[in-house]
Amino acid sequence: MALASAQCLNVDQRLLLLKLRNSLVFDTSKSSKLVCWDGSADSWSGVTCEDGFVVGLDLSEESISGGIDSLSSLFRLKFLRSLNLALNNFNSMAILSGLANLSHLAHLNLSNAGFAGQIPTELSRLTKLRTLDLNNLWELEKPNLRSLIGDLGELRELYLDQVNEFAEGSDWCDWCDALSSSVPKLEVLSMSYCSLFGPINHSLASLANLSVIQLDGNNLSSTVPRFLANFSNLKTLSLADCGLQGEFPHEIFQVQTLRTVDLSSNNLLRGSLPEFPENGSLETLVLSFTNFSGRLPYSIDNLRNLSRIELVNCGFHGNIPSSFTNLSRLSYLDFSLNNFTGPIPSLSKSKNLTRVTLCHNSLTGWIHSTRWEFLSSLLILDLGFNLLEGNIPSSLFTHPSIQELLLSDNRFSGQLNGSFDAPPNMLQKLTLSNNNIGGELPMSIWELRGLYYLSLSSNNFSGSFHINQVQQLRNLSDLDLSYNRFSIDATNIASQAFSFLGLTSLNLASCQLTALPHFLANQSTLSLLDLSHNYIRGNIPRWIWTLELTHLNLSSNLFEGMETHMSNLTTLMYVVDLHSNMLQGKLSNMWLPASYLDLSSNNFNSLIPDDISNNLPYLVFLSLSKNNFYGFIPPSICKVDYLEVLDLSHNHLNGTIPDCLMIESLKVLNLRNNQLNGNIPQNILGTCSLKTLDISENLLQGKIPLSLANCKALEFVNIGDNQIDGTFPCHFMAISCLRVLVLRSNKLHGEIGCPHSHCTWQMLQIIDLSSNDFGGTLPMSLLTSLEAMKANVDSNLLQYQFHDFIGIDDLYYKDTMRATLKGLQLEFVKILTVFTLIDFSSNKLEGQIPDTLKDLKALYVLNLSHNAISGSIPFVLGNMDQLESLDLSRNHLKGTIPAQLANLHFLSLLNLSNNQLVGNIPTSGQFLTFSKSSFEGNLGLCGLLLNKSCSISKNRIEEATDDGDNDDSEKKWFYMGILLGFVVGFWIVCGPLVFMRSWRFAYYRFWDEVLFRLSQL
Incomplete structure (x- = not known):
C-alpha cells in the first residue's frame, strides 16, 4: 500500500486530497485509507508523492459509492501517473470525461468499480497510458475498439474483460487487426467475455511481446493458430469456452516460458499431450471438457513447477505415470471422468497437495495408506466411481487435514477397522456408498464430530444400534444409511427428545425400521426424508405434513391410512412417493401441492374424483396404477396444466378415453390393463408432446387415428390386446424417433409395410405384430428400413429406456411391456435400448424368408411362427450374430437345416417344429443344447436329437420332400456328396x-x- 508522508506533499496537494475526501461518499466502517486522511496527518494511505506532488492514488476497495463529478478535485491532480478506483461501488454512474485532463496518466484501473454506460471518447487522449483496466460490464460503442486504442501506442497492458460492443457494423470481427496496428508494444491482452467472434487472425503474430493472452468466453469458432508457439515471452494462454475446434498444436505446450494453459470447455478441440522438455515452466494446466485424449507422457515430471492440473471429462486413458511422484509442488489434481486404469501413483512428495479427484475412471488395486499419510495439506480426496478394492486404510479417517473423503461406487470390501476419533480429526464429508464393505458398523464413527455429510448406503454393514447414537453428530446436515444389513431401532424413549438443528436430508431406506423416528417431528430444516423399504405400520401421522419437506418417500412400507387429508399444507412438496403400501380409502379428501405423486400398488378403491385438477393442481407426475380405481376417467384431469406423466394402468376403469387427454404438456400416457372401450381419440393436435402411449389390454375398437402421427416425439407405442381394426399404420413411418411398436392381438389385416413410403425407422428396436390377420409376404422394404437392428452396439453403453422430468435426480419413468421371448410370455419392467425384437407370429404370412434378414445383425429375437411361410431356411441367417431366440415353427418350411445356424453362439432357443424339413440335424455348436421339441413334427428330419437313424430309404426321403415339381437338386448333391466324401477321405x-x-x-x-x-x- 502506498503511504505518503505529510512532508512530501505541498500545501496545495494536501488541500486537494482533503477536498476529494470530503466530497466522496464512502462507508467509514469499511474504509482503511480515506478514513485516515486529515489535515494534521503525517501520512496519507494510498497516496504516492514525488517532489511534493501526488503521482499515485490508490483508492481501491474503499466502499466509495459516489462523490465524483466534473468539478471534482480529483481532476486537478495534474501530475497523477497512476489512478486506481477498482472494487468500489459507484452505483452504475457514468465515468466522467474529466479523466482526460490527467494527461500524465500511465496506469488507469477502473475495473469492477460499479461504473456503467459508455466508455468516454476522451480516454483515447491519454497517450502515455501503459496500463488500461476497464474490466466488467462497460459498453464500447463510440469509440469502438480501434478508436479507443488507436493513439495508445505506449500501451503494455489492456484489460477489457466483460466489455460489450453493441454498435452496428462493429469492428469486433477485426479485433486482431485493430490491436496489431495500434498497440505494437502490448504485453498483456485480456478480453474475456467480450462477444468477440471470428478466428484469431494471423495479424496478431506481430505482437511479439505478448506474454498474457486471455480470451475466455468468446465465440472464436476456429482452430488454434500455430504462430502462438513463436511468442518467446508467452506466460499465460487462456482460451476457455471459446468454441475452439480442430487439432491443438502440441508445440505450444513446449514454449519454455509458458506457465498457465487453460483450454477448458472447448468440446470440439482435440489433441494430446507431448513429451515435455526439461525445466518446463508450466504451473497450471486445465484441459477439462475438451476432446483431448491419449496417454499422459512419462516426461510430465519435467514440469517441476506444476501446481494445478485439471483434465476433467476428456478422453485420456492408460495408467497414470508413476513419474507424478516427482511433482513436489502439485497442489490441485482433478482427473475425473476419464478412462484411466491401473493403480494410483504415489503423490507423497507433493507436500502442498490440497485436492485429489480421480473419480469416474477405471482405476484398480488397493489404496495404500503410505501414499496419503504424508500429505499434511490434503483437504479433498475423491476416488469414487472406480474399481478400487480391498480394505480402506483406517489412517484416511484420522488424517490430520482431510475434510472430504469420497470413496463411493468402488469394490471396497472387508471391514472398517480402527478408531475414528484420533485427534485432530477434520472430516466433514464422508461417502462410502455403493461398495461391499461388511461387518458391524463401528460405533466410533459417531465420534467424527465435524461431519456434516455422511453416506454409508448400499454396503453390507451389519449389526444394530439405536437412532439416538446419531445425535452425537451435532453438525450433521445429510445422513444416508440406506440399503445395508443392519437394523436401526427408532422406538420412542424419553432420551429421544433431541433434534438435529441443521438436518436437511435423512435417508434410512431398508434399515428394518418398525416405527417412525419421533424426533423428526421437531425438524424445522428437514427437506428430504426417505424411509422407504422398511416395516413401518399404522397411519401416516399428521405431523409429517407440517414439516417443510420438498421430498418425501415412504414407499414399500406397511402404512394403511393417513391421520389427515393434508388440507392444511401450505408449502410445495415436489416429491411424494407412497407406492407399495396398503393405503386404502378415497382420493376425494386429498389436497396435495406436489409435483410428483406416486400412489401405485396400494388398496385404493374408489372413483377418481371429478375435481382432481383442483385437489392436485401442480402435478407433473401422477401414478395411480395397480389399485382398484373404477368408473370413468374424469375429463377435469385435462386441466392439470403441467402434467407430463399420467399412469392409470392396472385398474378397473371403464368408459372411453377423454378426447382432451392428449394435452400439450403430456409426455407419458399409460392406461394399460383396464376395461376402456370406444375409439382412440381422433383429433390429436400438432402440439402433441407424447413420448409414451400405452393403451394396451383394453376393449378399444375402431382404427388407429391418422392424427397420432402429429406426436412426432413418440418413442413407445403399445396398442396391443384390443379390438382395433384396419390396416398397417403407415403414418407411423413418419415418426423418426419411434423405438417400440406393439400392435399384437388385434384385428389388423392386409399386408405389412408401406411399399410407397420412403421413410426409414432409424431407431425402431421392437416391432410386435403378432396375433392379427396380416397376410401377403414378409415385407422386404420394411425390414430393410430397420436401421437400429443392423449395427451392433457397444455392450458398455447399455441403457434403459426412460423419461426424466422436473429436474430431480433418480426420478424418471420407465416403459414396460409384455412380449413372447423364448416361448414364454414375459413382462419387461425395463427395456434395454439395445434389445431388439421382431414378432410377426400368428398371422397369415406366406412366401419365403427374405435374405435381407441377414443385415439385421443386432437382432435378438425373431418370431415368424404360426404362419404359412414356405421355401427353405436361408443359410444367411447364420450371419445374425446376436440372435438369441429364433422361432420358425408351424409353417411350411422345407429342405435341410442350414449348418450355418450352428455359428449363432448366443442362440438359446430354436424352434423349427411342425414344418417339412428333412435331413440330418446338425450336431455342432448350439445345436448340442437344444431339446427334441425344437425339431418335432418334421417327418424327414433325423439324427441323435430325435433318436432317429438317418439311414432311411430313398423312397422315405422323396416322400417327405416331394413338392410336386420333380426337383432332384437336393437329392443329387446329397448322394454325390457321399462319393465325394469317400474320395476326399x-x-x-x-x-x-x-x-x-x-x-x-x-x-x-x-x-x-x-x-x-x-x-x-
Missing part, C-alpha cells in the same frame, strides 16, 4: 503314405510292431 489318409517317405517308414514300423505283438500271444 481316402486321399487325406493315404496321400501322405504315397508321397512322403518318412510317413511310409513310420507306417511300416507300426504294423511290424502290431504283427510282432500278435505273434507273442
Whole structure:
C-alpha cells in the first residue's frame, strides 16, 4: 500500500486530497485509507508523492459509492501517473470525461468499480497510458475498439474483460487487426467475455511481446493458430469456452516460458499431450471438457513447477505415470471422468497437495495408506466411481487435514477397522456408498464430530444400534444409511427428545425400521426424508405434513391410512412417493401441492374424483396404477396444466378415453390393463408432446387415428390386446424417433409395410405384430428400413429406456411391456435400448424368408411362427450374430437345416417344429443344447436329437420332400456328396503314405510292431 508522508506533499496537494475526501461518499466502517486522511496527518494511505506532488492514488476497495463529478478535485491532480478506483461501488454512474485532463496518466484501473454506460471518447487522449483496466460490464460503442486504442501506442497492458460492443457494423470481427496496428508494444491482452467472434487472425503474430493472452468466453469458432508457439515471452494462454475446434498444436505446450494453459470447455478441440522438455515452466494446466485424449507422457515430471492440473471429462486413458511422484509442488489434481486404469501413483512428495479427484475412471488395486499419510495439506480426496478394492486404510479417517473423503461406487470390501476419533480429526464429508464393505458398523464413527455429510448406503454393514447414537453428530446436515444389513431401532424413549438443528436430508431406506423416528417431528430444516423399504405400520401421522419437506418417500412400507387429508399444507412438496403400501380409502379428501405423486400398488378403491385438477393442481407426475380405481376417467384431469406423466394402468376403469387427454404438456400416457372401450381419440393436435402411449389390454375398437402421427416425439407405442381394426399404420413411418411398436392381438389385416413410403425407422428396436390377420409376404422394404437392428452396439453403453422430468435426480419413468421371448410370455419392467425384437407370429404370412434378414445383425429375437411361410431356411441367417431366440415353427418350411445356424453362439432357443424339413440335424455348436421339441413334427428330419437313424430309404426321403415339381437338386448333391466324401477321405489318409517317405517308414514300423505283438500271444 502506498503511504505518503505529510512532508512530501505541498500545501496545495494536501488541500486537494482533503477536498476529494470530503466530497466522496464512502462507508467509514469499511474504509482503511480515506478514513485516515486529515489535515494534521503525517501520512496519507494510498497516496504516492514525488517532489511534493501526488503521482499515485490508490483508492481501491474503499466502499466509495459516489462523490465524483466534473468539478471534482480529483481532476486537478495534474501530475497523477497512476489512478486506481477498482472494487468500489459507484452505483452504475457514468465515468466522467474529466479523466482526460490527467494527461500524465500511465496506469488507469477502473475495473469492477460499479461504473456503467459508455466508455468516454476522451480516454483515447491519454497517450502515455501503459496500463488500461476497464474490466466488467462497460459498453464500447463510440469509440469502438480501434478508436479507443488507436493513439495508445505506449500501451503494455489492456484489460477489457466483460466489455460489450453493441454498435452496428462493429469492428469486433477485426479485433486482431485493430490491436496489431495500434498497440505494437502490448504485453498483456485480456478480453474475456467480450462477444468477440471470428478466428484469431494471423495479424496478431506481430505482437511479439505478448506474454498474457486471455480470451475466455468468446465465440472464436476456429482452430488454434500455430504462430502462438513463436511468442518467446508467452506466460499465460487462456482460451476457455471459446468454441475452439480442430487439432491443438502440441508445440505450444513446449514454449519454455509458458506457465498457465487453460483450454477448458472447448468440446470440439482435440489433441494430446507431448513429451515435455526439461525445466518446463508450466504451473497450471486445465484441459477439462475438451476432446483431448491419449496417454499422459512419462516426461510430465519435467514440469517441476506444476501446481494445478485439471483434465476433467476428456478422453485420456492408460495408467497414470508413476513419474507424478516427482511433482513436489502439485497442489490441485482433478482427473475425473476419464478412462484411466491401473493403480494410483504415489503423490507423497507433493507436500502442498490440497485436492485429489480421480473419480469416474477405471482405476484398480488397493489404496495404500503410505501414499496419503504424508500429505499434511490434503483437504479433498475423491476416488469414487472406480474399481478400487480391498480394505480402506483406517489412517484416511484420522488424517490430520482431510475434510472430504469420497470413496463411493468402488469394490471396497472387508471391514472398517480402527478408531475414528484420533485427534485432530477434520472430516466433514464422508461417502462410502455403493461398495461391499461388511461387518458391524463401528460405533466410533459417531465420534467424527465435524461431519456434516455422511453416506454409508448400499454396503453390507451389519449389526444394530439405536437412532439416538446419531445425535452425537451435532453438525450433521445429510445422513444416508440406506440399503445395508443392519437394523436401526427408532422406538420412542424419553432420551429421544433431541433434534438435529441443521438436518436437511435423512435417508434410512431398508434399515428394518418398525416405527417412525419421533424426533423428526421437531425438524424445522428437514427437506428430504426417505424411509422407504422398511416395516413401518399404522397411519401416516399428521405431523409429517407440517414439516417443510420438498421430498418425501415412504414407499414399500406397511402404512394403511393417513391421520389427515393434508388440507392444511401450505408449502410445495415436489416429491411424494407412497407406492407399495396398503393405503386404502378415497382420493376425494386429498389436497396435495406436489409435483410428483406416486400412489401405485396400494388398496385404493374408489372413483377418481371429478375435481382432481383442483385437489392436485401442480402435478407433473401422477401414478395411480395397480389399485382398484373404477368408473370413468374424469375429463377435469385435462386441466392439470403441467402434467407430463399420467399412469392409470392396472385398474378397473371403464368408459372411453377423454378426447382432451392428449394435452400439450403430456409426455407419458399409460392406461394399460383396464376395461376402456370406444375409439382412440381422433383429433390429436400438432402440439402433441407424447413420448409414451400405452393403451394396451383394453376393449378399444375402431382404427388407429391418422392424427397420432402429429406426436412426432413418440418413442413407445403399445396398442396391443384390443379390438382395433384396419390396416398397417403407415403414418407411423413418419415418426423418426419411434423405438417400440406393439400392435399384437388385434384385428389388423392386409399386408405389412408401406411399399410407397420412403421413410426409414432409424431407431425402431421392437416391432410386435403378432396375433392379427396380416397376410401377403414378409415385407422386404420394411425390414430393410430397420436401421437400429443392423449395427451392433457397444455392450458398455447399455441403457434403459426412460423419461426424466422436473429436474430431480433418480426420478424418471420407465416403459414396460409384455412380449413372447423364448416361448414364454414375459413382462419387461425395463427395456434395454439395445434389445431388439421382431414378432410377426400368428398371422397369415406366406412366401419365403427374405435374405435381407441377414443385415439385421443386432437382432435378438425373431418370431415368424404360426404362419404359412414356405421355401427353405436361408443359410444367411447364420450371419445374425446376436440372435438369441429364433422361432420358425408351424409353417411350411422345407429342405435341410442350414449348418450355418450352428455359428449363432448366443442362440438359446430354436424352434423349427411342425414344418417339412428333412435331413440330418446338425450336431455342432448350439445345436448340442437344444431339446427334441425344437425339431418335432418334421417327418424327414433325423439324427441323435430325435433318436432317429438317418439311414432311411430313398423312397422315405422323396416322400417327405416331394413338392410336386420333380426337383432332384437336393437329392443329387446329397448322394454325390457321399462319393465325394469317400474320395476326399481316402486321399487325406493315404496321400501322405504315397508321397512322403518318412510317413511310409513310420507306417511300416507300426504294423511290424502290431504283427510282432500278435505273434507273442
